[in-house]
Amino acid sequence: MDLVDVIPHRLYMLRFPIGQAYLWRDGEALTLIDSGPVGAAGGIEAAIRSLGLRPERLERIVLTHCHRDHVGAAGELAARWGASVVAHRLDAPVIRGELPVPEPVLLDWEVPLYEHGLTLPEAPPTRVDREVEDGDALGFGDGAYVVHAPGHTDGSIGVHLPDHGVLFTGDAVAAVGEVMLGVFNVDRDRAVASFRRLASLAPSVACCGHGGPVTEDTAAALKAAAESAG
Numbered sequence: 001m002d003l004v005d006v007i008p009h010r011l012y013m014l015r016f017p018i019g020q021a022y023l024w025r026d027g028e029a030l031t032l033i034d035s036g037p038v039g040a041a042g043g044i045e046a047a048i049r050s051l052g053l054r055p056e057r058l059e060r061i062v063l064t065h066c067h068r069d070h071v072g073a074a075g076e077l078a079a080r081w082g083a084s085v086v087a088h089r090l091d092a093p094v095i096r097g098e099l100p101v102p103e104p105v106l107l108d109w110e111v112p113l114y115e116h117g118l119t120l121p122e123a124p125p126t127r128v129d130r131e132v133e134d135g136d137a138l139g140f141g142d143g144a145y146v147v148h149a150p151g152h153t154d155g156s157i158g159v160h161l162p163d164h165g166v167l168f169t170g171d172a173v174a175a176v177g178e179v180m181l182g183v184f185n186v187d188r189d190r191a192v193a194s195f196r197r198l199a200s201l202a203p204s205v206a207c208c209g210h211g212g213p214v215t216e217d218t219a220a221a222l223k224a225a226a227e228s229a230g
Contacts, residue, residue, distance in 0.1 A: 001036075001043035003050065006205065006213050011166065013213060014047055016040055018120055019069035022168060022207050024141055024161075028053065031140045032061045032083070033159060033168045034209070037072035038121040044077065055081050062138060063087040064170025064209065065156040066094035066101060067184075068123040075126035084129040086138065088148065091155025097125025102153055104184040114184055132157070141166070149198055151191025152182050158198050165204030172198055175211030179225040182209065192229045199226035 004013040012023045014036060021044070022033040030053060036044065045055045058081045061074050066087070074095075078085050085095075093099040106114055132138070134148035138159065147158035149172040159168040171182040172194050185191040199222035206214040206222060214221055 001040065001047065003047045004213075006207065006215070007164075007166070010164070011205070011207070012047070012051070013207065014040075014044055016043075016069070018117060019210060021070075023048065024144075025051075025053070026140055026142075028057050029140070030055075030058045031138075031144075032058060032077070033207070034064055034070040034170070035061055035072065035074035035077055037069050038123060040073040041076040041080065044073065045080075058083040060084045060086055060138070060140065062157075062159055062168075063091070063095060063128075064158070064168065065153045066091040067117075067153070067171070068101075068120050069117060070170070070209065071095055071126055072121065072123040075124055078127065078129075085127055086130045086132055087128045088146070088155035088157045089131040089133060090150075091153055092128040092131045094153075094155075095123075095126050095128050102186045104186050105188065106184065110183050117184075147198060147201070149194035151187050151189070151194045152185050154186065156194070158194075160201055160203070162201075166207065167198060167201055167203035167205070168207045169198055169209065171209040173206065173208050173222065173225075175206070175208045175214050177211070179206075179208075179214060179221045181225070181229040192226075195229055196226040199223050
């Protein structure tokens with residue numbers, strides 16, 4: 001796992017072989033956006049300690065959606081350090097293991113990528129302490145709130161921190177080589193609409209579920225990619 005400094009003393013990316021999570025810092029209080037796959041908890045804890053911070057100050061884990069590379073370590077981290085697990089109402093039953101993970105409608109070129117992602121262990125059923133909806137305040141980042149972004153999954157969300165110009169997109173947006181619509185969507189038309197809504201927020205920093213953070217000409221890059229998606 002690699003630890004990448006995105007905004008000094010505020011925001012870090014935790015990069016795994018497949019996917020990533022993000023750590024946000026409000027003083028000593030910590031919020032994790034996604035958790036990485038099963039087995040990532042130890043690396044996340046070590047990364048937190050390497051920053052001179054304490055894992056027991058992890059207050060919440062906000063899950064952008066129900067896929068294994070995003071939720072796999074959430075239960076272990078929450079059980080060990082007492083963090084609350086937050087997810088959208090529509091993906092929460094999947095995260096808890098009450099409903100199956102929805103099957104995406106794959107484009108031909110997405111099939112081998114999807115099969116590679118399935119080499120990760122399945123996420124275990126994980127508790128969700130708080131179910132959220134569009135517009136709900138999340139209690140960190142000086143006003144972070146939920147942006148419902150369905151299409152990748154029904155309960156996919158973005159997390160917007162307007163006071164800091166930061167947007168966590170989950171897998172609604174990718175930045176692998178270039179900014180683009182995220183892959184493996186259950187409803188491509190809704191995914192495109194969600195991409196355009198997220199782009200309209202015009203962030204200065206966009207933290208995607210796959211690919212590096214977008215930190216230069218971010219608003220323009222998202223707008224152009226969203227307009228060309230379809």
